[in-house]
Amino acid sequence: MPLPLIALFIAAFAFGTTEFVIAGVLPQVAAGLDVSVPTAGYLVSGYALGIAIGGPLMTIATARISRKTLLIWLALVFVAGQLACALAPCFASMLLIRVLVAVAHGVYFGVAMVVATCLVREDQRGMAVALVLAGLTVSNIVGVPAGSAIGNVFGWRATFWAMFLLGIVSLVAMIALLPGAAVAAARPAGLMKEVRVLGRQQVWTSLIIMLMLMMCQFVPFTYIAPMLREVTGLDAAYIPLVLLLNGVGATAGVFIGGKLADWKLMPSIIALMFVQACVMVAMYLFSSYPLPMVVIVTVWGAINFAIGTPIQTRILTWTADAPNLASSLIPSGFNVGIALAAFIGAMMLTGGFGYRALPVLGIFTMLLGAAVALCSHLAEHRSGLTPPARAITV
Structure with missing residues:
Protein backbone atom coordinates (compact mmCIF):
# COMPACT_ATOMS: atom_id res chain seq x y z
CA MET A 1 0.00 0.00 0.00
CA PRO A 2 1.57 3.35 -1.06
CA LEU A 3 2.37 5.55 1.93
CA PRO A 4 0.64 8.61 0.43
CA LEU A 5 -2.66 6.72 0.72
CA ILE A 6 -2.08 6.52 4.48
CA ALA A 7 -1.88 10.33 4.62
CA LEU A 8 -5.13 10.60 2.65
CA PHE A 9 -6.78 8.09 5.01
CA ILE A 10 -5.73 10.03 8.13
CA ALA A 11 -7.14 13.30 6.79
CA ALA A 12 -10.35 11.55 5.70
CA PHE A 13 -10.65 10.16 9.22
CA ALA A 14 -10.19 13.65 10.65
CA PHE A 15 -12.78 15.30 8.39
CA GLY A 16 -15.25 12.45 8.96
CA THR A 17 -14.86 12.69 12.72
CA THR A 18 -15.37 16.44 12.90
CA GLU A 19 -18.49 16.22 10.71
CA PHE A 20 -20.28 13.63 12.84
CA VAL A 21 -18.84 14.16 16.34
CA ILE A 22 -20.95 17.29 16.83
CA ALA A 23 -24.03 15.05 17.22
CA GLY A 24 -22.45 13.38 20.25
CA VAL A 25 -21.85 16.66 22.10
CA LEU A 26 -24.74 18.73 20.74
CA PRO A 27 -26.50 19.29 24.10
CA GLN A 28 -23.25 20.45 25.71
CA VAL A 29 -22.51 22.77 22.77
CA ALA A 30 -26.03 24.22 22.99
CA ALA A 31 -25.65 24.87 26.71
CA GLY A 32 -22.15 26.28 26.30
CA LEU A 33 -23.17 28.71 23.56
CA ASP A 34 -26.50 29.56 25.22
CA VAL A 35 -28.82 28.33 22.46
CA SER A 36 -31.49 25.63 22.30
CA VAL A 37 -30.64 22.14 21.11
CA PRO A 38 -32.76 22.56 17.92
CA THR A 39 -30.86 25.76 17.15
CA ALA A 40 -27.55 23.98 17.75
CA GLY A 41 -28.75 21.42 15.22
CA TYR A 42 -28.01 24.00 12.53
CA LEU A 43 -24.35 23.15 13.12
CA VAL A 44 -25.15 19.78 11.51
CA SER A 45 -27.27 21.03 8.60
CA GLY A 46 -24.94 23.97 8.00
CA TYR A 47 -22.02 21.58 7.66
CA ALA A 48 -23.94 19.46 5.15
CA LEU A 49 -24.83 22.55 3.08
CA GLY A 50 -21.20 23.68 3.15
CA ILE A 51 -20.16 20.37 1.63
CA ALA A 52 -22.99 20.22 -0.90
CA ILE A 53 -22.80 23.80 -2.19
CA GLY A 54 -19.41 25.19 -1.27
CA GLY A 55 -17.42 22.05 -2.07
CA PRO A 56 -18.04 21.95 -5.85
CA LEU A 57 -17.68 25.73 -6.25
CA MET A 58 -14.37 25.83 -4.38
CA THR A 59 -13.10 22.76 -6.22
CA ILE A 60 -13.54 24.53 -9.55
CA ALA A 61 -11.97 27.73 -8.17
CA THR A 62 -8.85 25.82 -7.06
CA ALA A 63 -8.53 23.62 -10.16
CA ARG A 64 -5.17 25.12 -11.20
CA ILE A 65 -3.49 24.68 -7.83
CA SER A 66 -1.08 21.75 -7.42
CA ARG A 67 -2.96 18.87 -5.83
CA LYS A 68 -0.40 18.43 -3.04
CA THR A 69 -0.42 22.14 -2.28
CA LEU A 70 -4.23 22.18 -2.25
CA LEU A 71 -4.48 19.17 0.06
CA ILE A 72 -2.00 20.77 2.48
CA TRP A 73 -4.01 24.01 2.48
CA LEU A 74 -7.20 22.05 3.14
CA ALA A 75 -5.50 20.36 6.09
CA LEU A 76 -4.46 23.81 7.35
CA VAL A 77 -8.07 25.00 7.09
CA PHE A 78 -9.11 21.95 9.10
CA VAL A 79 -6.52 22.66 11.82
CA ALA A 80 -7.44 26.35 12.01
CA GLY A 81 -11.14 25.46 12.03
CA GLN A 82 -10.84 23.09 14.98
CA LEU A 83 -8.83 25.67 16.92
CA ALA A 84 -11.45 28.31 16.17
CA CYS A 85 -14.29 25.96 17.21
CA ALA A 86 -12.54 25.23 20.50
CA LEU A 87 -12.34 28.98 21.18
CA ALA A 88 -15.67 30.03 19.60
CA PRO A 89 -17.28 32.77 21.75
CA CYS A 90 -20.82 32.48 20.35
CA PHE A 91 -23.12 30.32 18.24
CA ALA A 92 -22.90 32.52 15.11
CA SER A 93 -19.11 32.28 15.02
CA MET A 94 -19.26 28.53 15.61
CA LEU A 95 -21.72 28.09 12.73
CA LEU A 96 -19.60 30.19 10.36
CA ILE A 97 -16.46 28.22 11.25
CA ARG A 98 -18.25 24.89 10.74
CA VAL A 99 -19.47 25.95 7.30
CA LEU A 100 -15.96 27.01 6.25
CA VAL A 101 -14.52 23.68 7.42
CA ALA A 102 -17.33 21.91 5.56
CA VAL A 103 -16.34 23.62 2.31
CA ALA A 104 -12.81 22.33 2.82
CA HIS A 105 -14.30 18.90 3.58
CA GLY A 106 -16.20 18.88 0.28
CA VAL A 107 -13.11 19.87 -1.68
CA TYR A 108 -10.92 17.41 0.20
CA PHE A 109 -12.88 14.26 -0.57
CA GLY A 110 -13.26 15.15 -4.23
CA VAL A 111 -9.55 15.89 -4.64
CA ALA A 112 -8.31 13.07 -2.38
CA MET A 113 -10.18 10.37 -4.29
CA VAL A 114 -8.83 11.64 -7.61
CA VAL A 115 -5.28 11.78 -6.24
CA ALA A 116 -5.64 8.32 -4.67
CA THR A 117 -6.58 6.78 -8.02
CA CYS A 118 -3.56 8.45 -9.63
CA LEU A 119 -1.14 7.01 -7.08
CA VAL A 120 -1.89 3.40 -8.05
CA ARG A 121 -2.21 1.27 -11.17
CA GLU A 122 -5.50 1.43 -13.07
CA ASP A 123 -6.46 -2.03 -11.83
CA GLN A 124 -6.10 -0.78 -8.21
CA ARG A 125 -8.37 2.26 -8.47
CA GLY A 126 -11.18 0.62 -6.53
CA MET A 127 -9.02 -0.17 -3.53
CA ALA A 128 -7.52 3.33 -3.58
CA VAL A 129 -11.02 4.85 -3.40
CA ALA A 130 -11.90 2.31 -0.70
CA LEU A 131 -9.03 3.42 1.52
CA VAL A 132 -10.11 7.07 1.40
CA LEU A 133 -13.72 6.09 2.11
CA ALA A 134 -12.54 3.89 4.96
CA GLY A 135 -11.46 7.07 6.72
CA LEU A 136 -15.15 8.03 6.92
CA THR A 137 -16.38 4.66 8.15
CA VAL A 138 -13.59 4.27 10.71
CA SER A 139 -14.28 7.81 11.95
CA ASN A 140 -17.80 6.69 12.85
CA ILE A 141 -16.53 3.57 14.64
CA VAL A 142 -13.57 5.11 16.49
CA GLY A 143 -13.39 8.88 16.09
CA VAL A 144 -16.97 9.87 16.88
CA PRO A 145 -17.33 7.72 20.05
CA ALA A 146 -13.90 8.84 21.25
CA GLY A 147 -14.66 12.50 20.56
CA SER A 148 -18.02 12.23 22.27
CA ALA A 149 -16.43 10.57 25.29
CA ILE A 150 -13.83 13.33 25.55
CA GLY A 151 -16.59 15.92 25.39
CA ASN A 152 -18.65 14.19 28.04
CA VAL A 153 -15.71 13.98 30.45
CA PHE A 154 -13.79 17.21 29.81
CA GLY A 155 -16.37 19.43 28.10
CA TRP A 156 -17.26 19.96 24.44
CA ARG A 157 -14.39 22.35 23.80
CA ALA A 158 -11.96 19.54 24.66
CA THR A 159 -13.45 17.56 21.77
CA PHE A 160 -12.34 20.25 19.34
CA TRP A 161 -8.92 20.53 20.98
CA ALA A 162 -8.55 16.79 20.32
CA MET A 163 -9.65 17.37 16.71
CA PHE A 164 -7.05 20.14 16.47
CA LEU A 165 -4.31 17.66 17.44
CA LEU A 166 -5.65 15.11 14.95
CA GLY A 167 -5.52 17.81 12.30
CA ILE A 168 -1.85 18.46 13.09
CA VAL A 169 -1.12 14.75 12.59
CA SER A 170 -2.91 14.74 9.23
CA LEU A 171 -1.10 17.91 8.14
CA VAL A 172 2.31 16.45 8.97
CA ALA A 173 1.40 13.24 7.15
CA MET A 174 0.37 15.22 4.05
CA ILE A 175 3.59 17.21 3.98
CA ALA A 176 5.80 14.18 4.59
CA LEU A 177 4.12 11.51 2.47
CA LEU A 178 2.39 13.09 -0.53
CA PRO A 179 4.58 13.21 -3.67
CA GLY A 180 5.21 16.56 -5.27
CA ALA A 181 5.82 15.32 -8.79
CA ALA A 182 3.15 15.25 -11.50
CA VAL A 183 1.36 11.95 -11.93
CA ALA A 184 0.07 12.66 -15.42
CA ALA A 185 -0.74 15.74 -17.47
CA ALA A 186 0.05 18.99 -15.69
CA ARG A 187 -2.52 21.13 -17.53
CA PRO A 188 -5.92 21.21 -15.80
CA ALA A 189 -9.10 20.96 -17.86
CA GLY A 190 -11.18 24.07 -18.46
CA LEU A 191 -14.55 24.70 -16.85
CA MET A 192 -16.51 23.81 -20.00
Whole structure:
Protein backbone atom coordinates (compact mmCIF):
# COMPACT_ATOMS: atom_id res chain seq x y z
CA MET A 1 0.00 0.00 0.00
CA PRO A 2 1.57 3.35 -1.06
CA LEU A 3 2.37 5.55 1.93
CA PRO A 4 0.64 8.61 0.43
CA LEU A 5 -2.66 6.72 0.72
CA ILE A 6 -2.08 6.52 4.48
CA ALA A 7 -1.88 10.33 4.62
CA LEU A 8 -5.13 10.60 2.65
CA PHE A 9 -6.78 8.09 5.01
CA ILE A 10 -5.73 10.03 8.13
CA ALA A 11 -7.14 13.30 6.79
CA ALA A 12 -10.35 11.55 5.70
CA PHE A 13 -10.65 10.16 9.22
CA ALA A 14 -10.19 13.65 10.65
CA PHE A 15 -12.78 15.30 8.39
CA GLY A 16 -15.25 12.45 8.96
CA THR A 17 -14.86 12.69 12.72
CA THR A 18 -15.37 16.44 12.90
CA GLU A 19 -18.49 16.22 10.71
CA PHE A 20 -20.28 13.63 12.84
CA VAL A 21 -18.84 14.16 16.34
CA ILE A 22 -20.95 17.29 16.83
CA ALA A 23 -24.03 15.05 17.22
CA GLY A 24 -22.45 13.38 20.25
CA VAL A 25 -21.85 16.66 22.10
CA LEU A 26 -24.74 18.73 20.74
CA PRO A 27 -26.50 19.29 24.10
CA GLN A 28 -23.25 20.45 25.71
CA VAL A 29 -22.51 22.77 22.77
CA ALA A 30 -26.03 24.22 22.99
CA ALA A 31 -25.65 24.87 26.71
CA GLY A 32 -22.15 26.28 26.30
CA LEU A 33 -23.17 28.71 23.56
CA ASP A 34 -26.50 29.56 25.22
CA VAL A 35 -28.82 28.33 22.46
CA SER A 36 -31.49 25.63 22.30
CA VAL A 37 -30.64 22.14 21.11
CA PRO A 38 -32.76 22.56 17.92
CA THR A 39 -30.86 25.76 17.15
CA ALA A 40 -27.55 23.98 17.75
CA GLY A 41 -28.75 21.42 15.22
CA TYR A 42 -28.01 24.00 12.53
CA LEU A 43 -24.35 23.15 13.12
CA VAL A 44 -25.15 19.78 11.51
CA SER A 45 -27.27 21.03 8.60
CA GLY A 46 -24.94 23.97 8.00
CA TYR A 47 -22.02 21.58 7.66
CA ALA A 48 -23.94 19.46 5.15
CA LEU A 49 -24.83 22.55 3.08
CA GLY A 50 -21.20 23.68 3.15
CA ILE A 51 -20.16 20.37 1.63
CA ALA A 52 -22.99 20.22 -0.90
CA ILE A 53 -22.80 23.80 -2.19
CA GLY A 54 -19.41 25.19 -1.27
CA GLY A 55 -17.42 22.05 -2.07
CA PRO A 56 -18.04 21.95 -5.85
CA LEU A 57 -17.68 25.73 -6.25
CA MET A 58 -14.37 25.83 -4.38
CA THR A 59 -13.10 22.76 -6.22
CA ILE A 60 -13.54 24.53 -9.55
CA ALA A 61 -11.97 27.73 -8.17
CA THR A 62 -8.85 25.82 -7.06
CA ALA A 63 -8.53 23.62 -10.16
CA ARG A 64 -5.17 25.12 -11.20
CA ILE A 65 -3.49 24.68 -7.83
CA SER A 66 -1.08 21.75 -7.42
CA ARG A 67 -2.96 18.87 -5.83
CA LYS A 68 -0.40 18.43 -3.04
CA THR A 69 -0.42 22.14 -2.28
CA LEU A 70 -4.23 22.18 -2.25
CA LEU A 71 -4.48 19.17 0.06
CA ILE A 72 -2.00 20.77 2.48
CA TRP A 73 -4.01 24.01 2.48
CA LEU A 74 -7.20 22.05 3.14
CA ALA A 75 -5.50 20.36 6.09
CA LEU A 76 -4.46 23.81 7.35
CA VAL A 77 -8.07 25.00 7.09
CA PHE A 78 -9.11 21.95 9.10
CA VAL A 79 -6.52 22.66 11.82
CA ALA A 80 -7.44 26.35 12.01
CA GLY A 81 -11.14 25.46 12.03
CA GLN A 82 -10.84 23.09 14.98
CA LEU A 83 -8.83 25.67 16.92
CA ALA A 84 -11.45 28.31 16.17
CA CYS A 85 -14.29 25.96 17.21
CA ALA A 86 -12.54 25.23 20.50
CA LEU A 87 -12.34 28.98 21.18
CA ALA A 88 -15.67 30.03 19.60
CA PRO A 89 -17.28 32.77 21.75
CA CYS A 90 -20.82 32.48 20.35
CA PHE A 91 -23.12 30.32 18.24
CA ALA A 92 -22.90 32.52 15.11
CA SER A 93 -19.11 32.28 15.02
CA MET A 94 -19.26 28.53 15.61
CA LEU A 95 -21.72 28.09 12.73
CA LEU A 96 -19.60 30.19 10.36
CA ILE A 97 -16.46 28.22 11.25
CA ARG A 98 -18.25 24.89 10.74
CA VAL A 99 -19.47 25.95 7.30
CA LEU A 100 -15.96 27.01 6.25
CA VAL A 101 -14.52 23.68 7.42
CA ALA A 102 -17.33 21.91 5.56
CA VAL A 103 -16.34 23.62 2.31
CA ALA A 104 -12.81 22.33 2.82
CA HIS A 105 -14.30 18.90 3.58
CA GLY A 106 -16.20 18.88 0.28
CA VAL A 107 -13.11 19.87 -1.68
CA TYR A 108 -10.92 17.41 0.20
CA PHE A 109 -12.88 14.26 -0.57
CA GLY A 110 -13.26 15.15 -4.23
CA VAL A 111 -9.55 15.89 -4.64
CA ALA A 112 -8.31 13.07 -2.38
CA MET A 113 -10.18 10.37 -4.29
CA VAL A 114 -8.83 11.64 -7.61
CA VAL A 115 -5.28 11.78 -6.24
CA ALA A 116 -5.64 8.32 -4.67
CA THR A 117 -6.58 6.78 -8.02
CA CYS A 118 -3.56 8.45 -9.63
CA LEU A 119 -1.14 7.01 -7.08
CA VAL A 120 -1.89 3.40 -8.05
CA ARG A 121 -2.21 1.27 -11.17
CA GLU A 122 -5.50 1.43 -13.07
CA ASP A 123 -6.46 -2.03 -11.83
CA GLN A 124 -6.10 -0.78 -8.21
CA ARG A 125 -8.37 2.26 -8.47
CA GLY A 126 -11.18 0.62 -6.53
CA MET A 127 -9.02 -0.17 -3.53
CA ALA A 128 -7.52 3.33 -3.58
CA VAL A 129 -11.02 4.85 -3.40
CA ALA A 130 -11.90 2.31 -0.70
CA LEU A 131 -9.03 3.42 1.52
CA VAL A 132 -10.11 7.07 1.40
CA LEU A 133 -13.72 6.09 2.11
CA ALA A 134 -12.54 3.89 4.96
CA GLY A 135 -11.46 7.07 6.72
CA LEU A 136 -15.15 8.03 6.92
CA THR A 137 -16.38 4.66 8.15
CA VAL A 138 -13.59 4.27 10.71
CA SER A 139 -14.28 7.81 11.95
CA ASN A 140 -17.80 6.69 12.85
CA ILE A 141 -16.53 3.57 14.64
CA VAL A 142 -13.57 5.11 16.49
CA GLY A 143 -13.39 8.88 16.09
CA VAL A 144 -16.97 9.87 16.88
CA PRO A 145 -17.33 7.72 20.05
CA ALA A 146 -13.90 8.84 21.25
CA GLY A 147 -14.66 12.50 20.56
CA SER A 148 -18.02 12.23 22.27
CA ALA A 149 -16.43 10.57 25.29
CA ILE A 150 -13.83 13.33 25.55
CA GLY A 151 -16.59 15.92 25.39
CA ASN A 152 -18.65 14.19 28.04
CA VAL A 153 -15.71 13.98 30.45
CA PHE A 154 -13.79 17.21 29.81
CA GLY A 155 -16.37 19.43 28.10
CA TRP A 156 -17.26 19.96 24.44
CA ARG A 157 -14.39 22.35 23.80
CA ALA A 158 -11.96 19.54 24.66
CA THR A 159 -13.45 17.56 21.77
CA PHE A 160 -12.34 20.25 19.34
CA TRP A 161 -8.92 20.53 20.98
CA ALA A 162 -8.55 16.79 20.32
CA MET A 163 -9.65 17.37 16.71
CA PHE A 164 -7.05 20.14 16.47
CA LEU A 165 -4.31 17.66 17.44
CA LEU A 166 -5.65 15.11 14.95
CA GLY A 167 -5.52 17.81 12.30
CA ILE A 168 -1.85 18.46 13.09
CA VAL A 169 -1.12 14.75 12.59
CA SER A 170 -2.91 14.74 9.23
CA LEU A 171 -1.10 17.91 8.14
CA VAL A 172 2.31 16.45 8.97
CA ALA A 173 1.40 13.24 7.15
CA MET A 174 0.37 15.22 4.05
CA ILE A 175 3.59 17.21 3.98
CA ALA A 176 5.80 14.18 4.59
CA LEU A 177 4.12 11.51 2.47
CA LEU A 178 2.39 13.09 -0.53
CA PRO A 179 4.58 13.21 -3.67
CA GLY A 180 5.21 16.56 -5.27
CA ALA A 181 5.82 15.32 -8.79
CA ALA A 182 3.15 15.25 -11.50
CA VAL A 183 1.36 11.95 -11.93
CA ALA A 184 0.07 12.66 -15.42
CA ALA A 185 -0.74 15.74 -17.47
CA ALA A 186 0.05 18.99 -15.69
CA ARG A 187 -2.52 21.13 -17.53
CA PRO A 188 -5.92 21.21 -15.80
CA ALA A 189 -9.10 20.96 -17.86
CA GLY A 190 -11.18 24.07 -18.46
CA LEU A 191 -14.55 24.70 -16.85
CA MET A 192 -16.51 23.81 -20.00
CA LYS A 193 -14.78 20.45 -20.28
CA GLU A 194 -15.42 19.81 -16.59
CA VAL A 195 -19.13 20.41 -17.27
CA ARG A 196 -19.19 18.38 -20.51
CA VAL A 197 -17.86 15.21 -18.91
CA LEU A 198 -20.93 15.19 -16.67
CA GLY A 199 -22.93 14.47 -19.82
CA ARG A 200 -21.28 11.10 -20.31
CA GLN A 201 -23.91 8.48 -19.65
CA GLN A 202 -21.56 6.56 -17.33
CA VAL A 203 -21.36 9.65 -15.11
CA TRP A 204 -24.97 10.80 -14.86
CA THR A 205 -26.30 7.26 -14.57
CA SER A 206 -23.81 6.65 -11.75
CA LEU A 207 -25.12 9.74 -9.96
CA ILE A 208 -28.68 8.38 -10.31
CA ILE A 209 -27.55 5.02 -8.93
CA MET A 210 -25.84 6.84 -6.04
CA LEU A 211 -29.08 8.67 -5.24
CA MET A 212 -30.99 5.36 -5.21
CA LEU A 213 -28.39 3.97 -2.82
CA MET A 214 -28.81 6.97 -0.50
CA MET A 215 -32.57 6.37 -0.39
CA CYS A 216 -32.04 2.72 0.53
CA GLN A 217 -29.45 3.57 3.17
CA PHE A 218 -30.63 6.72 4.90
CA VAL A 219 -34.42 6.51 4.80
CA PRO A 220 -34.23 3.66 7.35
CA PHE A 221 -30.92 4.71 8.96
CA THR A 222 -32.15 8.19 9.88
CA TYR A 223 -34.79 6.52 12.05
CA ILE A 224 -32.90 3.35 12.96
CA ALA A 225 -32.89 4.04 16.71
CA PRO A 226 -36.68 4.38 17.10
CA MET A 227 -37.17 1.47 14.68
CA LEU A 228 -34.97 -0.79 16.81
CA ARG A 229 -36.73 0.33 19.98
CA GLU A 230 -40.37 0.32 18.87
CA VAL A 231 -40.46 -2.37 16.16
CA THR A 232 -37.64 -4.73 17.15
CA GLY A 233 -38.10 -4.20 20.87
CA LEU A 234 -34.42 -3.69 21.67
CA ASP A 235 -33.47 -2.01 24.91
CA ALA A 236 -31.98 1.45 24.29
CA ALA A 237 -28.71 0.31 25.89
CA TYR A 238 -28.11 -2.13 23.04
CA ILE A 239 -28.69 0.29 20.18
CA PRO A 240 -25.13 1.76 20.22
CA LEU A 241 -23.79 -1.80 19.88
CA VAL A 242 -26.02 -2.42 16.86
CA LEU A 243 -24.84 0.85 15.30
CA LEU A 244 -21.25 -0.18 15.99
CA LEU A 245 -21.84 -3.47 14.16
CA ASN A 246 -23.36 -1.51 11.27
CA GLY A 247 -20.20 0.61 11.16
CA VAL A 248 -17.95 -2.45 11.25
CA GLY A 249 -19.98 -3.92 8.40
CA ALA A 250 -19.65 -0.64 6.48
CA THR A 251 -15.86 -0.63 6.90
CA ALA A 252 -15.63 -4.21 5.65
CA GLY A 253 -17.99 -3.30 2.81
CA VAL A 254 -15.74 -0.46 1.66
CA PHE A 255 -12.85 -2.86 1.04
CA ILE A 256 -15.08 -5.56 -0.42
CA GLY A 257 -16.44 -2.95 -2.82
CA GLY A 258 -12.91 -1.86 -3.69
CA LYS A 259 -11.93 -5.41 -4.60
CA LEU A 260 -15.08 -5.89 -6.66
CA ALA A 261 -14.57 -2.56 -8.46
CA ASP A 262 -11.10 -3.67 -9.54
CA TRP A 263 -12.46 -7.05 -10.65
CA LYS A 264 -15.86 -6.61 -12.35
CA LEU A 265 -17.13 -3.11 -11.68
CA MET A 266 -20.58 -2.91 -13.29
CA PRO A 267 -21.59 -6.56 -12.82
CA SER A 268 -20.69 -6.13 -9.14
CA ILE A 269 -22.88 -3.02 -8.77
CA ILE A 270 -25.84 -4.71 -10.47
CA ALA A 271 -25.53 -7.92 -8.44
CA LEU A 272 -25.03 -6.08 -5.14
CA MET A 273 -28.11 -3.93 -5.70
CA PHE A 274 -30.23 -7.03 -6.24
CA VAL A 275 -28.75 -8.55 -3.08
CA GLN A 276 -29.47 -5.36 -1.15
CA ALA A 277 -33.09 -5.44 -2.35
CA CYS A 278 -33.31 -8.90 -0.79
CA VAL A 279 -31.78 -7.57 2.43
CA MET A 280 -34.46 -4.88 2.52
CA VAL A 281 -37.12 -7.56 2.12
CA ALA A 282 -35.55 -9.42 5.04
CA MET A 283 -35.47 -6.23 7.14
CA TYR A 284 -39.18 -5.76 6.54
CA LEU A 285 -40.07 -9.37 7.30
CA PHE A 286 -37.82 -9.87 10.35
CA SER A 287 -37.82 -6.37 11.86
CA SER A 288 -39.71 -7.68 14.91
CA TYR A 289 -37.04 -10.28 15.76
CA PRO A 290 -33.98 -8.91 17.61
CA LEU A 291 -31.24 -11.38 16.63
CA PRO A 292 -32.09 -11.57 12.89
CA MET A 293 -32.47 -7.77 12.84
CA VAL A 294 -29.00 -7.24 14.31
CA VAL A 295 -27.51 -9.50 11.62
CA ILE A 296 -29.52 -7.76 8.90
CA VAL A 297 -28.44 -4.27 10.02
CA THR A 298 -24.79 -5.39 9.95
CA VAL A 299 -25.07 -6.91 6.46
CA TRP A 300 -27.06 -3.89 5.28
CA GLY A 301 -24.23 -1.57 6.32
CA ALA A 302 -21.66 -3.73 4.55
CA ILE A 303 -23.54 -3.86 1.26
CA ASN A 304 -24.35 -0.15 1.28
CA PHE A 305 -20.65 0.70 1.23
CA ALA A 306 -19.75 -2.25 -0.99
CA ILE A 307 -22.02 -0.63 -3.60
CA GLY A 308 -20.84 2.92 -2.91
CA THR A 309 -17.17 2.25 -3.60
CA PRO A 310 -17.63 0.93 -7.18
CA ILE A 311 -20.06 3.77 -7.99
CA GLN A 312 -17.48 6.37 -7.02
CA THR A 313 -14.73 4.45 -8.80
CA ARG A 314 -16.82 4.48 -11.98
CA ILE A 315 -17.40 8.24 -11.77
CA LEU A 316 -13.69 8.88 -11.25
CA THR A 317 -12.75 6.48 -14.06
CA TRP A 318 -15.01 8.11 -16.64
CA THR A 319 -14.06 11.68 -15.69
CA ALA A 320 -10.31 11.08 -15.40
CA ASP A 321 -9.57 13.66 -18.12
CA ALA A 322 -11.51 16.40 -16.26
CA PRO A 323 -12.04 15.12 -12.72
CA ASN A 324 -12.42 18.21 -10.54
CA LEU A 325 -16.12 19.06 -10.82
CA ALA A 326 -17.30 15.45 -11.06
CA SER A 327 -15.25 14.33 -8.07
CA SER A 328 -16.57 17.21 -5.95
CA LEU A 329 -20.12 16.20 -6.82
CA ILE A 330 -19.58 12.84 -5.09
CA PRO A 331 -19.50 14.17 -1.48
CA SER A 332 -22.00 16.86 -2.50
CA GLY A 333 -24.36 14.24 -3.90
CA PHE A 334 -24.03 12.09 -0.80
CA ASN A 335 -25.02 14.97 1.48
CA VAL A 336 -27.93 16.02 -0.74
CA GLY A 337 -29.04 12.39 -0.79
CA ILE A 338 -28.84 12.14 3.00
CA ALA A 339 -30.94 15.28 3.43
CA LEU A 340 -33.48 14.09 0.84
CA ALA A 341 -33.68 10.64 2.43
CA ALA A 342 -34.35 12.12 5.86
CA PHE A 343 -37.10 14.29 4.35
CA ILE A 344 -38.75 11.37 2.51
CA GLY A 345 -38.58 9.23 5.64
CA ALA A 346 -40.25 12.00 7.64
CA MET A 347 -42.97 12.31 4.98
CA MET A 348 -43.61 8.56 5.13
CA LEU A 349 -43.94 8.63 8.91
CA THR A 350 -46.11 11.74 8.85
CA GLY A 351 -48.28 10.08 6.20
CA GLY A 352 -49.14 7.26 8.54
CA PHE A 353 -46.57 4.64 7.57
CA GLY A 354 -44.80 3.04 10.50
CA TYR A 355 -41.07 2.56 11.00
CA ARG A 356 -41.40 -0.98 9.66
CA ALA A 357 -42.43 0.38 6.24
CA LEU A 358 -39.23 2.38 5.74
CA PRO A 359 -37.18 -0.52 4.28
CA VAL A 360 -39.89 -1.10 1.66
CA LEU A 361 -38.78 2.06 -0.14
CA GLY A 362 -35.27 0.60 -0.26
CA ILE A 363 -36.56 -2.47 -2.13
CA PHE A 364 -37.89 -0.29 -4.95
CA THR A 365 -34.88 2.06 -5.08
CA MET A 366 -32.47 -0.87 -5.28
CA LEU A 367 -34.42 -2.53 -8.08
CA LEU A 368 -34.65 0.78 -9.94
CA GLY A 369 -30.95 1.42 -9.40
CA ALA A 370 -30.09 -2.07 -10.65
CA ALA A 371 -32.21 -1.47 -13.78
CA VAL A 372 -30.45 1.85 -14.46
CA ALA A 373 -27.05 0.20 -13.91
CA LEU A 374 -27.89 -2.67 -16.26
CA CYS A 375 -29.09 -0.33 -19.04
CA SER A 376 -26.00 1.84 -18.61
CA HIS A 377 -23.69 -1.18 -18.70
CA LEU A 378 -25.31 -2.51 -21.87
CA ALA A 379 -25.12 0.90 -23.55
CA GLU A 380 -21.45 1.19 -22.63
CA HIS A 381 -20.79 -2.30 -24.00
CA ARG A 382 -22.54 -1.51 -27.30
CA SER A 383 -20.68 1.78 -27.73
CA GLY A 384 -17.27 0.15 -27.38
CA LEU A 385 -15.91 3.29 -25.70
CA THR A 386 -13.05 3.07 -23.22
CA PRO A 387 -12.41 5.36 -20.22
CA PRO A 388 -10.36 8.52 -20.85
CA ALA A 389 -6.72 8.88 -19.92
CA ARG A 390 -5.93 10.43 -16.56
CA ALA A 391 -4.89 14.06 -16.30
CA ILE A 392 -3.89 15.51 -12.94
CA THR A 393 -1.08 17.27 -11.15
CA VAL A 394 -0.35 16.07 -7.63
